[in-house]
Amino acid sequence: MDGKKKYNLYESNTIAAIATPLGPAGIGVIRISGSDAKSIVTNIFIAKNSALNSKDTRPSIFEFKSHQVYYGNILDYHTGKIIDEAIVFYMKRPNSFTREDVVEIQCHSGIVNLNRILNSVLDSGAKIAEAGEFTKRAFLNGRIDLSQAEGIIDLINAPCKKAAEIATNQMSGHIKQYVEKIKKKLIHLKAQCEAKIEFEESAELENGLSLSEINHIIFNNIFNDLKTAIQQSKDHSIYSQGISITIAGIPNVGKSSLLNTLVESDVAIVSEVPGTTRDVLKENINIYGIPVIAFDTAGIHHSDDPIEIMGIKKAHQKIEKSDIILFMLDATRSMLAFEKDFIIQHKCQNVIIIVNKIDKIDRERCNFNEVKKIGLPVSFISAKHGNGIKELKSTIYDEITKNIDQIHKNDAITTNFRQRKIFEKAVENIQSYMKDPNQNESYELISELIDIIIKEMDDITGDNLAIDIYEEIFKQFCIGK
Numbered sequence: 357m358d359g360k361k362k363y364n365l366y367e368s369n370t371i372a373a374i375a376t377p378l379g380p381a382g383i384g385v386i387r388i389s390g391s392d393a394k395s396i397v398t399n400i401f402i403a404k405n406s407a408l409n410s411k412d413t414r415p416s417i418f419e420f421k422s423h424q425v426y427y428g429n430i431l432d433y434h435t436g437k438i439i440d441e442a443i444v445f446y447m448k449r450p451n452s453f454t455r456e457d458v459v460e461i462q463c464h465s466g467i468v469n470l471n472r473i474l475n476s477v478l479d480s481g482a483k484i485a486e487a488g489e490f491t492k493r494a495f496l497n498g499r500i501d502l503s504q505a506e507g508i509i510d511l512i513n514a515p516c517k518k519a520a521e522i523a524t525n526q527m528s529g530h531i532k533q534y535v536e537k538i539k540k541k542l543i544h545l546k547a548q549c550e551a552k553i554e555f556e557e558s559a560e561l562e563n564g565l566s567l568s569e570i571n572h573i574i575f576n577n578i579f580n581d582l583k584t585a586i587q588q589s590k591d592h593s594i595y596s597q598g599i600s601i602t603i604a605g606i607p608n609v610g611k612s613s614l615l616n617t618l619v620e621s622d623v624a625i626v627s628e629v630p631g632t633t634r635d636v637l638k639e640n641i642n643i644y645g646i647p648v649i650a651f652d653t654a655g656i657h658h659s660d661d662p663i664e665i666m667g668i669k670k671a672h673q674k675i676e677k678s679d680i681i682l683f684m685l686d687a688t689r690s691m692l693a694f695e696k697d698f699i700i701q702h703k704c705q706n707v708i709i710i711v712n713k714i715d716k717i718d719r720e721r722c723n724f725n726e727v728k729k730i731g732l733p734v735s736f737i738s739a740k741h742g743n744g745i746k747e748l749k750s751t752i753y754d755e756i757t758k759n760i761d762q763i764h765k766n767d768a769i770t771t772n773f774r775q776r777k778i779f780e781k782a783v784e785n786i787q788s789y790m791k792d793p794n795q796n797e798s799y800e801l802i803s804e805l806i807d808i809i810i811k812e813m814d815d816i817t818g819d820n821l822a823i824d825i826y827e828e829i830f831k832q833f834c835i836g837k
Protein backbone atom coordinates (compact mmCIF):
# COMPACT_ATOMS: atom_id res chain seq x y z
CA MET A 357 0.00 0.00 0.00
CA ASP A 358 1.42 3.34 -0.92
CA GLY A 359 1.50 5.94 1.78
CA LYS A 360 0.66 8.96 -0.31
CA LYS A 361 -2.36 11.00 0.51
CA LYS A 362 -4.41 11.61 -2.61
CA TYR A 363 -6.77 14.34 -1.48
CA ASN A 364 -7.06 16.71 1.43
CA LEU A 365 -10.78 16.96 1.03
CA TYR A 366 -11.77 15.84 4.49
CA GLU A 367 -9.07 17.18 6.72
CA SER A 368 -11.35 19.85 8.13
CA ASN A 369 -14.30 17.76 9.26
CA THR A 370 -14.71 14.91 11.66
CA ILE A 371 -17.44 12.37 10.98
CA ALA A 372 -19.37 10.01 13.23
CA ALA A 373 -21.88 7.18 12.78
CA ILE A 374 -23.31 4.12 14.46
CA ALA A 375 -21.34 1.19 13.01
CA THR A 376 -23.44 -1.70 14.31
CA PRO A 377 -27.03 -2.75 13.47
CA LEU A 378 -29.86 -0.82 15.06
CA GLY A 379 -31.48 -3.66 16.90
CA PRO A 380 -31.14 -5.59 20.12
CA ALA A 381 -27.54 -6.81 20.42
CA GLY A 382 -24.98 -7.14 23.17
CA ILE A 383 -22.75 -4.28 22.17
CA GLY A 384 -22.96 -1.31 19.82
CA VAL A 385 -20.15 0.72 18.29
CA ILE A 386 -20.02 4.40 17.42
CA ARG A 387 -17.20 5.36 15.15
CA ILE A 388 -15.61 8.80 14.90
CA SER A 389 -12.94 9.74 12.34
CA GLY A 390 -11.11 12.99 11.70
CA SER A 391 -8.70 15.40 13.31
CA ASP A 392 -11.14 16.41 16.09
CA ALA A 393 -12.11 12.85 17.04
CA LYS A 394 -10.14 12.88 20.27
CA SER A 395 -11.25 16.34 21.46
CA ILE A 396 -14.89 15.55 20.61
CA VAL A 397 -14.82 12.47 22.84
CA THR A 398 -12.89 14.30 25.54
CA ASN A 399 -15.93 16.55 26.00
CA ILE A 400 -18.32 13.68 26.69
CA PHE A 401 -16.28 10.94 28.38
CA ILE A 402 -15.22 10.39 31.95
CA ALA A 403 -12.61 7.70 32.46
CA LYS A 404 -12.97 5.52 35.54
CA ASN A 405 -10.59 3.48 37.65
CA SER A 406 -7.49 5.51 36.89
CA ALA A 407 -7.54 4.44 33.27
CA LEU A 408 -6.34 7.94 32.59
CA ASN A 409 -4.34 10.18 34.92
CA SER A 410 -7.20 12.52 35.70
CA LYS A 411 -9.27 9.97 37.58
CA ASP A 412 -13.04 10.33 37.34
CA THR A 413 -12.76 13.55 35.41
CA ARG A 414 -12.96 14.47 31.79
CA PRO A 415 -9.62 13.41 30.33
CA SER A 416 -7.30 15.86 28.70
CA ILE A 417 -6.81 15.19 24.98
CA PHE A 418 -3.15 14.50 25.57
CA GLU A 419 -3.84 11.60 27.88
CA PHE A 420 -5.28 9.21 25.26
CA LYS A 421 -2.63 6.78 24.02
CA SER A 422 -2.97 5.20 20.59
CA HIS A 423 -4.35 1.66 20.38
CA GLN A 424 -5.37 1.60 24.03
CA VAL A 425 -8.83 1.16 25.46
CA TYR A 426 -10.33 3.21 28.28
CA TYR A 427 -13.30 2.30 30.44
CA GLY A 428 -15.68 4.97 31.71
CA ASN A 429 -18.97 6.81 31.25
CA ILE A 430 -20.37 8.61 28.22
CA LEU A 431 -22.18 11.83 29.07
CA ASP A 432 -24.82 13.94 27.41
CA TYR A 433 -22.95 16.87 25.86
CA HIS A 434 -25.44 19.48 27.12
CA THR A 435 -26.57 18.18 30.52
CA GLY A 436 -23.45 16.28 31.55
CA LYS A 437 -25.69 13.39 32.69
CA ILE A 438 -24.42 9.83 32.26
CA ILE A 439 -25.95 8.09 29.20
CA ASP A 440 -24.12 4.75 29.36
CA GLU A 441 -20.96 3.03 30.50
CA ALA A 442 -18.57 2.35 27.65
CA ILE A 443 -15.14 1.41 26.43
CA VAL A 444 -13.34 3.98 24.31
CA PHE A 445 -10.68 3.00 21.81
CA TYR A 446 -8.30 5.51 20.24
CA MET A 447 -6.23 4.97 17.07
CA LYS A 448 -3.81 7.71 16.15
CA ARG A 449 -3.44 8.66 12.49
CA PRO A 450 -2.23 7.12 10.21
CA ASN A 451 -2.57 3.82 12.09
CA SER A 452 -6.31 3.43 11.68
CA PHE A 453 -8.72 2.15 9.05
CA THR A 454 -9.31 5.62 7.60
CA ARG A 455 -5.70 6.77 8.22
CA GLU A 456 -7.21 9.61 10.23
CA ASP A 457 -7.48 9.91 14.01
CA VAL A 458 -10.22 7.45 14.98
CA VAL A 459 -12.05 7.02 18.27
CA GLU A 460 -14.54 4.21 18.71
CA ILE A 461 -17.06 4.09 21.51
CA GLN A 462 -18.16 0.58 22.43
CA CYS A 463 -21.34 0.89 24.41
CA HIS A 464 -24.51 -1.06 25.07
CA SER A 465 -26.65 -1.63 22.05
CA GLY A 466 -30.28 -0.59 21.50
CA ILE A 467 -31.62 1.98 19.09
CA VAL A 468 -32.39 4.64 21.70
CA ASN A 469 -29.12 4.30 23.59
CA LEU A 470 -26.99 4.35 20.43
CA ASN A 471 -28.81 7.39 19.08
CA ARG A 472 -28.46 9.28 22.38
CA ILE A 473 -24.70 8.68 22.34
CA LEU A 474 -24.43 9.57 18.65
CA ASN A 475 -26.31 12.82 19.29
CA SER A 476 -23.96 13.68 22.13
CA VAL A 477 -21.00 13.07 19.78
CA LEU A 478 -22.62 15.26 17.10
CA ASP A 479 -23.38 18.00 19.64
CA SER A 480 -19.74 17.88 20.66
CA GLY A 481 -18.71 18.80 17.11
CA ALA A 482 -18.82 15.79 14.75
CA LYS A 483 -20.68 15.70 11.47
CA ILE A 484 -22.91 12.72 10.66
CA ALA A 485 -21.14 10.38 8.22
CA GLU A 486 -22.63 9.52 4.85
CA ALA A 487 -23.04 5.90 3.75
CA GLY A 488 -19.60 4.45 3.05
CA GLU A 489 -17.77 7.59 4.11
CA PHE A 490 -15.27 5.84 6.41
CA THR A 491 -14.26 3.48 3.61
CA LYS A 492 -14.18 6.40 1.15
CA ARG A 493 -11.66 8.08 3.43
CA ALA A 494 -9.61 4.87 3.62
CA PHE A 495 -9.59 4.96 -0.21
CA LEU A 496 -8.87 8.68 -0.59
CA ASN A 497 -6.13 8.47 2.00
CA GLY A 498 -4.47 5.61 0.12
CA ARG A 499 -5.01 2.71 2.53
CA ILE A 500 -6.97 0.68 -0.03
CA ASP A 501 -7.68 0.93 -3.74
CA LEU A 502 -11.16 0.97 -5.25
CA SER A 503 -11.25 -2.78 -5.94
CA GLN A 504 -10.44 -3.46 -2.28
CA ALA A 505 -13.17 -1.05 -1.17
CA GLU A 506 -15.59 -2.93 -3.43
CA GLY A 507 -14.38 -6.17 -1.82
CA ILE A 508 -15.50 -4.77 1.54
CA ILE A 509 -19.05 -4.05 0.24
CA ASP A 510 -19.19 -7.52 -1.30
CA LEU A 511 -18.05 -9.11 1.97
CA ILE A 512 -20.77 -7.30 3.92
CA ASN A 513 -23.41 -8.36 1.36
CA ALA A 514 -22.07 -11.87 0.67
CA PRO A 515 -25.05 -14.26 0.39
CA CYS A 516 -23.00 -17.44 0.85
CA LYS A 517 -19.63 -18.74 2.07
CA LYS A 518 -18.01 -18.86 -1.37
CA ALA A 519 -19.06 -15.27 -2.13
CA ALA A 520 -17.55 -14.23 1.20
CA GLU A 521 -14.27 -15.99 0.36
CA ILE A 522 -14.13 -14.26 -3.02
CA ALA A 523 -14.84 -10.90 -1.38
CA THR A 524 -12.07 -11.48 1.16
CA ASN A 525 -9.65 -12.09 -1.73
CA GLN A 526 -10.69 -8.83 -3.38
CA MET A 527 -10.42 -6.97 -0.10
CA SER A 528 -6.91 -8.24 0.41
CA GLY A 529 -5.89 -6.99 -3.03
CA HIS A 530 -6.24 -9.82 -5.61
CA ILE A 531 -7.67 -7.60 -8.34
CA LYS A 532 -5.32 -4.79 -7.45
CA GLN A 533 -2.28 -7.06 -7.85
CA TYR A 534 -3.60 -8.61 -11.06
CA VAL A 535 -4.20 -5.19 -12.59
CA GLU A 536 -0.84 -3.90 -11.40
CA LYS A 537 0.89 -6.82 -13.15
CA ILE A 538 -0.87 -5.98 -16.43
CA LYS A 539 -0.06 -2.30 -15.99
CA LYS A 540 3.62 -3.02 -15.38
CA LYS A 541 3.82 -4.93 -18.68
CA LEU A 542 2.03 -2.11 -20.48
CA ILE A 543 4.26 0.58 -19.03
CA HIS A 544 7.33 -1.39 -20.17
CA LEU A 545 5.90 -1.66 -23.70
CA LYS A 546 4.99 2.02 -23.64
CA ALA A 547 8.59 2.95 -22.78
CA GLN A 548 9.80 0.82 -25.70
CA CYS A 549 7.42 2.63 -28.06
CA GLU A 550 8.41 6.07 -26.80
CA ALA A 551 12.09 5.27 -27.25
CA LYS A 552 11.51 4.00 -30.78
CA ILE A 553 9.48 7.07 -31.68
CA GLU A 554 12.13 9.40 -30.30
CA PHE A 555 15.25 7.71 -31.62
CA GLU A 556 13.90 6.33 -34.85
CA GLU A 557 16.17 8.33 -37.06
CA SER A 558 19.35 8.07 -35.08
CA ALA A 559 18.82 4.30 -34.83
CA GLU A 560 20.36 4.29 -31.38
CA LEU A 561 18.16 1.57 -30.03
CA GLU A 562 19.28 -1.73 -31.36
CA ASN A 563 18.06 -4.10 -28.75
CA GLY A 564 14.58 -2.68 -28.13
CA LEU A 565 11.45 -4.61 -29.08
CA SER A 566 10.31 -4.43 -32.68
CA LEU A 567 6.81 -3.27 -33.57
CA SER A 568 5.70 -6.79 -34.35
CA GLU A 569 7.09 -8.05 -31.04
CA ILE A 570 5.16 -5.36 -29.17
CA ASN A 571 1.99 -6.21 -31.11
CA HIS A 572 2.53 -9.87 -30.35
CA ILE A 573 2.79 -9.27 -26.59
CA ILE A 574 -0.39 -7.19 -26.60
CA PHE A 575 -2.39 -9.55 -28.80
CA ASN A 576 -1.37 -12.63 -26.86
CA ASN A 577 -0.06 -12.07 -23.38
CA ILE A 578 -2.05 -8.95 -22.36
CA PHE A 579 -5.12 -10.07 -24.30
CA ASN A 580 -5.10 -13.41 -22.46
CA ASP A 581 -4.70 -11.75 -19.07
CA LEU A 582 -7.79 -9.65 -19.79
CA LYS A 583 -9.78 -12.58 -21.18
CA THR A 584 -8.92 -14.78 -18.19
CA ALA A 585 -10.23 -12.14 -15.79
CA ILE A 586 -13.50 -11.91 -17.73
CA GLN A 587 -14.10 -15.65 -18.01
CA GLN A 588 -13.29 -16.51 -14.41
CA SER A 589 -15.46 -13.65 -13.18
CA LYS A 590 -18.43 -14.88 -15.17
CA ASP A 591 -17.95 -18.27 -13.56
CA HIS A 592 -17.92 -16.81 -10.11
CA SER A 593 -20.75 -14.35 -10.52
CA ILE A 594 -23.28 -17.04 -9.61
CA TYR A 595 -21.99 -16.85 -6.05
CA SER A 596 -22.67 -13.16 -5.64
CA GLN A 597 -25.70 -12.84 -7.92
CA GLY A 598 -27.27 -16.22 -7.27
CA ILE A 599 -29.42 -18.03 -9.83
CA SER A 600 -33.16 -18.31 -10.33
CA ILE A 601 -35.12 -21.54 -10.40
CA THR A 602 -38.80 -21.83 -11.31
CA ILE A 603 -40.96 -24.79 -10.34
CA ALA A 604 -43.52 -25.37 -13.09
CA GLY A 605 -46.07 -27.97 -14.07
CA ILE A 606 -49.78 -28.61 -14.40
CA PRO A 607 -52.04 -28.08 -11.34
CA ASN A 608 -51.80 -30.33 -8.32
CA VAL A 609 -48.55 -32.15 -9.18
CA GLY A 610 -46.93 -30.90 -5.94
CA LYS A 611 -45.03 -27.72 -6.91
CA SER A 612 -45.86 -25.83 -3.73
CA SER A 613 -45.06 -28.92 -1.66
CA LEU A 614 -41.58 -28.94 -3.21
CA LEU A 615 -41.05 -25.25 -2.45
CA ASN A 616 -41.96 -25.92 1.19
CA THR A 617 -39.61 -28.88 1.35
CA LEU A 618 -36.72 -26.91 -0.16
CA VAL A 619 -37.28 -23.96 2.18
CA GLU A 620 -37.94 -26.33 5.11
CA SER A 621 -40.96 -24.25 6.11
CA ASP A 622 -44.64 -24.04 5.19
CA VAL A 623 -44.41 -20.89 3.13
CA ALA A 624 -46.83 -21.95 0.39
CA ILE A 625 -50.43 -23.15 0.70
CA VAL A 626 -50.73 -26.80 -0.26
CA SER A 627 -54.08 -28.46 -0.92
CA GLU A 628 -55.62 -31.26 -2.91
CA VAL A 629 -57.64 -28.68 -4.86
CA PRO A 630 -56.08 -28.05 -8.28
CA GLY A 631 -55.38 -24.37 -8.89
CA THR A 632 -54.40 -23.57 -5.27
CA THR A 633 -51.43 -21.36 -6.16
CA ARG A 634 -52.42 -18.22 -8.04
CA ASP A 635 -49.50 -15.84 -7.64
CA VAL A 636 -45.77 -16.35 -8.01
CA LEU A 637 -44.08 -17.11 -4.67
CA LYS A 638 -40.42 -16.26 -4.15
CA GLU A 639 -38.06 -17.80 -1.58
CA ASN A 640 -34.29 -17.71 -1.03
CA ILE A 641 -32.60 -21.05 -0.66
CA ASN A 642 -29.02 -22.25 -0.71
CA ILE A 643 -27.89 -25.21 -2.80
CA TYR A 644 -24.46 -26.41 -1.65
CA GLY A 645 -23.30 -22.85 -1.08
CA ILE A 646 -24.89 -21.30 -4.15
CA PRO A 647 -27.58 -18.71 -3.44
CA VAL A 648 -30.77 -19.61 -5.29
CA ILE A 649 -34.03 -17.74 -5.66
CA ALA A 650 -36.78 -20.32 -6.03
CA PHE A 651 -40.17 -19.45 -7.55
CA ASP A 652 -43.35 -21.47 -7.13
CA THR A 653 -45.94 -20.82 -9.84
CA ALA A 654 -49.59 -21.44 -10.65
CA GLY A 655 -50.32 -24.75 -12.35
CA ILE A 656 -50.31 -24.31 -16.13
CA HIS A 657 -53.44 -25.48 -17.95
CA HIS A 658 -56.29 -24.17 -20.07
CA SER A 659 -58.52 -22.14 -17.78
CA ASP A 660 -61.50 -19.82 -18.16
CA ASP A 661 -61.10 -18.27 -14.73
CA PRO A 662 -59.75 -14.72 -15.29
CA ILE A 663 -57.68 -14.73 -12.09
CA GLU A 664 -56.20 -18.12 -12.85
CA ILE A 665 -55.38 -16.89 -16.36
CA MET A 666 -53.43 -14.00 -14.83
CA GLY A 667 -51.53 -16.41 -12.58
CA ILE A 668 -50.70 -18.70 -15.52
CA LYS A 669 -49.45 -15.71 -17.52
CA LYS A 670 -47.17 -14.76 -14.62
CA ALA A 671 -45.95 -18.36 -14.42
CA HIS A 672 -44.98 -18.29 -18.10
CA GLN A 673 -43.12 -15.00 -17.63
CA LYS A 674 -41.11 -16.47 -14.75
CA ILE A 675 -40.34 -19.63 -16.69
CA GLU A 676 -38.96 -17.67 -19.65
CA LYS A 677 -36.64 -15.63 -17.44
CA SER A 678 -35.38 -18.24 -15.04
CA ASP A 679 -31.96 -19.90 -15.19
CA ILE A 680 -33.32 -23.36 -14.41
CA ILE A 681 -36.82 -24.82 -14.79
CA LEU A 682 -37.92 -27.65 -12.54
CA PHE A 683 -40.71 -29.20 -14.59
CA MET A 684 -42.82 -31.41 -12.37
CA LEU A 685 -44.77 -34.52 -13.37
CA ASP A 686 -47.01 -36.72 -11.25
CA ALA A 687 -45.71 -40.28 -10.91
CA THR A 688 -49.22 -41.65 -10.44
CA ARG A 689 -50.26 -40.90 -13.99
CA SER A 690 -48.64 -40.99 -17.39
CA MET A 691 -47.36 -37.93 -19.16
CA LEU A 692 -49.92 -35.73 -20.94
CA ALA A 693 -49.44 -34.48 -24.47
CA PHE A 694 -49.40 -30.98 -23.01
CA GLU A 695 -46.49 -31.90 -20.74
CA LYS A 696 -44.53 -33.44 -23.61
CA ASP A 697 -45.04 -30.27 -25.64
CA PHE A 698 -43.87 -28.09 -22.77
CA ILE A 699 -40.65 -30.07 -22.46
CA ILE A 700 -39.97 -29.90 -26.19
CA GLN A 701 -40.63 -26.16 -26.24
CA HIS A 702 -38.28 -25.44 -23.36
CA LYS A 703 -35.50 -27.87 -24.20
CA CYS A 704 -33.11 -25.01 -24.97
CA GLN A 705 -33.37 -23.75 -21.42
CA ASN A 706 -31.95 -25.71 -18.50
CA VAL A 707 -34.80 -28.03 -17.63
CA ILE A 708 -34.75 -30.66 -14.91
CA ILE A 709 -37.70 -33.04 -15.00
CA ILE A 710 -39.10 -33.95 -11.62
CA VAL A 711 -41.27 -36.99 -11.13
CA ASN A 712 -43.12 -36.36 -7.86
CA LYS A 713 -45.24 -38.47 -5.51
CA ILE A 714 -43.05 -41.59 -5.87
CA ASP A 715 -44.23 -42.60 -2.39
CA LYS A 716 -47.61 -43.39 -3.94
CA ILE A 717 -46.38 -45.89 -6.50
CA ASP A 718 -44.54 -49.15 -6.54
CA ARG A 719 -41.07 -48.15 -7.71
CA GLU A 720 -40.63 -51.42 -9.56
CA ARG A 721 -43.72 -50.77 -11.58
CA CYS A 722 -42.88 -47.14 -12.17
CA ASN A 723 -42.19 -46.95 -15.81
CA PHE A 724 -40.72 -43.65 -16.71
CA ASN A 725 -38.52 -44.80 -19.55
CA GLU A 726 -40.37 -42.31 -21.66
CA VAL A 727 -39.10 -39.50 -19.45
CA LYS A 728 -35.56 -40.80 -19.35
CA LYS A 729 -35.48 -41.00 -23.15
CA ILE A 730 -35.93 -37.24 -23.44
CA GLY A 731 -32.28 -36.76 -22.56
CA LEU A 732 -32.81 -34.22 -19.78
CA PRO A 733 -31.81 -34.74 -16.15
CA VAL A 734 -34.63 -36.45 -14.20
CA SER A 735 -35.20 -36.57 -10.43
CA PHE A 736 -37.62 -38.92 -8.70
CA ILE A 737 -38.90 -37.43 -5.48
CA SER A 738 -41.59 -37.26 -2.89
CA ALA A 739 -42.02 -33.59 -2.09
CA LYS A 740 -44.34 -34.56 0.74
CA HIS A 741 -42.08 -37.08 2.45
CA GLY A 742 -38.67 -35.78 1.43
CA ASN A 743 -37.48 -38.77 -0.63
CA GLY A 744 -34.93 -37.90 -3.31
CA ILE A 745 -34.52 -34.27 -2.23
CA LYS A 746 -30.79 -34.62 -1.57
CA GLU A 747 -30.31 -36.13 -5.02
CA LEU A 748 -32.44 -33.37 -6.56
CA LYS A 749 -30.20 -30.74 -4.95
CA SER A 750 -27.13 -32.47 -6.42
CA THR A 751 -28.78 -32.52 -9.84
CA ILE A 752 -29.53 -28.80 -9.56
CA TYR A 753 -25.95 -28.10 -8.44
CA ASP A 754 -24.56 -30.06 -11.42
CA GLU A 755 -26.86 -28.18 -13.77
CA ILE A 756 -25.70 -24.81 -12.39
CA THR A 757 -22.02 -25.65 -12.56
CA LYS A 758 -21.88 -27.77 -15.70
CA ASN A 759 -20.23 -25.10 -17.85
CA ILE A 760 -17.89 -23.80 -15.23
CA ASP A 761 -14.23 -24.86 -15.14
CA GLN A 762 -12.78 -22.50 -12.60
CA ILE A 763 -15.28 -22.81 -9.86
CA HIS A 764 -13.07 -24.58 -7.35
CA LYS A 765 -9.92 -22.65 -8.05
CA ASN A 766 -9.18 -20.42 -5.13
CA ASP A 767 -6.61 -18.34 -6.96
CA ALA A 768 -9.06 -17.51 -9.76
CA ILE A 769 -9.38 -13.82 -10.40
CA THR A 770 -12.89 -12.60 -9.68
CA THR A 771 -14.20 -9.22 -10.63
CA ASN A 772 -17.50 -7.57 -9.94
CA PHE A 773 -19.78 -6.33 -12.71
CA ARG A 774 -18.21 -2.85 -12.93
CA GLN A 775 -14.68 -4.22 -13.13
CA ARG A 776 -15.68 -6.89 -15.65
CA LYS A 777 -17.20 -4.26 -17.95
CA ILE A 778 -13.86 -2.40 -17.95
CA PHE A 779 -11.91 -5.58 -18.79
CA GLU A 780 -14.41 -6.21 -21.61
CA LYS A 781 -13.91 -2.69 -22.96
CA ALA A 782 -10.14 -3.21 -22.96
CA VAL A 783 -10.53 -6.47 -24.90
CA GLU A 784 -12.76 -4.68 -27.44
CA ASN A 785 -10.15 -1.95 -27.85
CA ILE A 786 -7.43 -4.49 -28.59
CA GLN A 787 -9.71 -6.35 -31.01
CA SER A 788 -10.54 -3.24 -33.00
CA TYR A 789 -6.85 -2.33 -33.11
CA MET A 790 -6.05 -5.82 -34.41
CA LYS A 791 -8.53 -5.27 -37.22
CA ASP A 792 -6.95 -1.95 -38.18
CA PRO A 793 -4.98 -2.40 -41.42
CA ASN A 794 -2.50 0.32 -40.39
CA GLN A 795 -1.57 -1.26 -37.09
CA ASN A 796 1.59 -2.87 -38.35
CA GLU A 797 3.12 0.34 -39.41
CA SER A 798 3.12 2.65 -36.47
CA TYR A 799 4.59 2.83 -32.98
CA GLU A 800 2.37 5.88 -32.44
CA LEU A 801 -0.81 3.84 -32.95
CA ILE A 802 0.16 1.03 -30.60
CA SER A 803 1.35 3.61 -28.09
CA GLU A 804 -2.11 5.21 -28.15
CA LEU A 805 -3.72 1.82 -27.58
CA ILE A 806 -1.40 1.16 -24.64
CA ASP A 807 -2.40 4.51 -23.12
CA ILE A 808 -6.07 3.60 -23.40
CA ILE A 809 -5.62 0.23 -21.70
CA ILE A 810 -3.50 1.74 -18.92
CA LYS A 811 -6.27 4.28 -18.31
CA GLU A 812 -8.82 1.46 -18.19
CA MET A 813 -6.73 -0.48 -15.67
CA ASP A 814 -6.53 2.71 -13.58
CA ASP A 815 -10.33 2.88 -13.58
CA ILE A 816 -10.46 -0.57 -12.00
CA THR A 817 -8.23 0.36 -9.10
CA GLY A 818 -9.72 3.87 -8.92
CA ASP A 819 -6.52 5.78 -9.75
CA ASN A 820 -7.47 9.12 -11.29
CA LEU A 821 -11.11 8.09 -11.37
CA ALA A 822 -13.71 10.84 -11.76
CA ILE A 823 -15.21 11.82 -8.40
CA ASP A 824 -18.82 11.13 -9.41
CA ILE A 825 -17.99 7.52 -10.30
CA TYR A 826 -16.47 6.60 -6.98
CA GLU A 827 -19.08 8.65 -5.09
CA GLU A 828 -21.68 6.34 -6.68
CA ILE A 829 -19.74 3.27 -5.53
CA PHE A 830 -19.44 4.37 -1.91
CA LYS A 831 -23.15 5.16 -1.74
CA GLN A 832 -23.79 1.41 -1.97
CA PHE A 833 -22.24 0.98 1.48
CA CYS A 834 -24.18 1.09 4.68
CA ILE A 835 -23.96 3.94 7.15
CA GLY A 836 -21.05 3.52 9.53
CA LYS A 837 -18.91 1.59 7.02
Ligand SMILES: Nc1nc2c(c(=O)[nH]1)N(C=O)[C@@H](CNc1ccc(C(=O)N[C@@H](CCC(=O)O)C(=O)O)cc1)CN2
Pocket residue numbers: 447450451452453460
Ligand atom coordinates in the same frame (compact mmCIF):
# COMPACT_ATOMS: atom_id res chain seq x y z
N1 LIG B 1 -13.46 -1.99 15.90
C1 LIG B 1 -13.17 -2.13 14.62
N2 LIG B 1 -13.17 -3.33 14.06
C2 LIG B 1 -12.89 -3.47 12.72
C3 LIG B 1 -12.60 -2.34 11.94
C4 LIG B 1 -12.57 -1.06 12.57
O1 LIG B 1 -12.30 -0.03 11.93
N3 LIG B 1 -12.87 -1.01 13.90
N4 LIG B 1 -12.34 -2.52 10.57
C5 LIG B 1 -12.59 -1.59 9.60
O2 LIG B 1 -13.70 -1.33 9.26
C6 LIG B 1 -11.94 -3.81 10.08
C7 LIG B 1 -10.48 -3.98 10.32
N5 LIG B 1 -9.72 -3.04 9.54
C8 LIG B 1 -8.74 -2.26 10.06
C9 LIG B 1 -7.69 -1.88 9.24
C10 LIG B 1 -6.63 -1.17 9.79
C11 LIG B 1 -6.62 -0.82 11.11
C12 LIG B 1 -5.44 -0.13 11.72
O3 LIG B 1 -5.55 0.48 12.75
N6 LIG B 1 -4.28 -0.25 11.12
C13 LIG B 1 -3.03 0.34 11.58
C14 LIG B 1 -2.45 -0.41 12.76
C15 LIG B 1 -2.14 -1.82 12.45
C16 LIG B 1 -1.36 -2.49 13.56
O4 LIG B 1 -1.51 -2.14 14.73
O5 LIG B 1 -0.56 -3.37 13.21
C17 LIG B 1 -2.04 0.40 10.43
O6 LIG B 1 -2.20 -0.34 9.48
O7 LIG B 1 -1.18 1.25 10.51
C18 LIG B 1 -7.68 -1.16 11.92
C19 LIG B 1 -8.76 -1.87 11.39
C20 LIG B 1 -12.76 -4.88 10.73
N7 LIG B 1 -12.88 -4.70 12.18
Ligand SMILES: Nc1nc2c(ncn2[C@@H]2O[C@H](COP(=O)(O)OP(=O)(O)OP(=O)(O)O)[C@@H](O)[C@H]2O)c(=O)[nH]1
Pocket residue numbers: 606607608609610611612613614625626627628629630631632633634653654655656712713714715716737738739740741
Ligand atom coordinates in the same frame (compact mmCIF):
# COMPACT_ATOMS: atom_id res chain seq x y z
N1 LIG C 1 -48.45 -38.60 -1.60
C1 LIG C 1 -47.95 -37.45 -1.97
N2 LIG C 1 -48.74 -36.40 -2.10
C2 LIG C 1 -48.20 -35.23 -2.49
C3 LIG C 1 -46.82 -35.11 -2.79
N3 LIG C 1 -46.56 -33.84 -3.14
C4 LIG C 1 -47.74 -33.19 -3.08
N4 LIG C 1 -48.73 -34.02 -2.70
C5 LIG C 1 -50.13 -33.69 -2.52
O1 LIG C 1 -50.64 -33.24 -3.76
C6 LIG C 1 -51.61 -32.20 -3.54
C7 LIG C 1 -51.20 -30.97 -4.33
O2 LIG C 1 -50.01 -30.44 -3.81
P1 LIG C 1 -49.54 -28.94 -4.07
O3 LIG C 1 -48.16 -28.83 -3.56
O4 LIG C 1 -50.53 -27.97 -3.57
O5 LIG C 1 -49.56 -28.95 -5.65
P2 LIG C 1 -49.31 -27.75 -6.67
O6 LIG C 1 -48.62 -28.32 -7.84
O7 LIG C 1 -48.66 -26.62 -5.98
O8 LIG C 1 -50.79 -27.37 -7.08
P3 LIG C 1 -51.35 -25.99 -7.69
O9 LIG C 1 -50.85 -24.88 -6.85
O10 LIG C 1 -52.80 -26.17 -7.57
O11 LIG C 1 -50.90 -25.94 -9.08
C8 LIG C 1 -51.65 -31.97 -2.05
O12 LIG C 1 -52.73 -32.70 -1.50
C9 LIG C 1 -50.34 -32.55 -1.56
O13 LIG C 1 -50.38 -32.99 -0.23
C10 LIG C 1 -46.01 -36.28 -2.64
O14 LIG C 1 -44.80 -36.27 -2.85
N5 LIG C 1 -46.63 -37.40 -2.24
Ligand SMILES: [Mg+2]
Pocket residue numbers: 611612613625626632633652653654655
Ligand atom coordinates in the same frame (compact mmCIF):
# COMPACT_ATOMS: atom_id res chain seq x y z
MG1 LIG D 1 -49.25 -24.69 -5.68
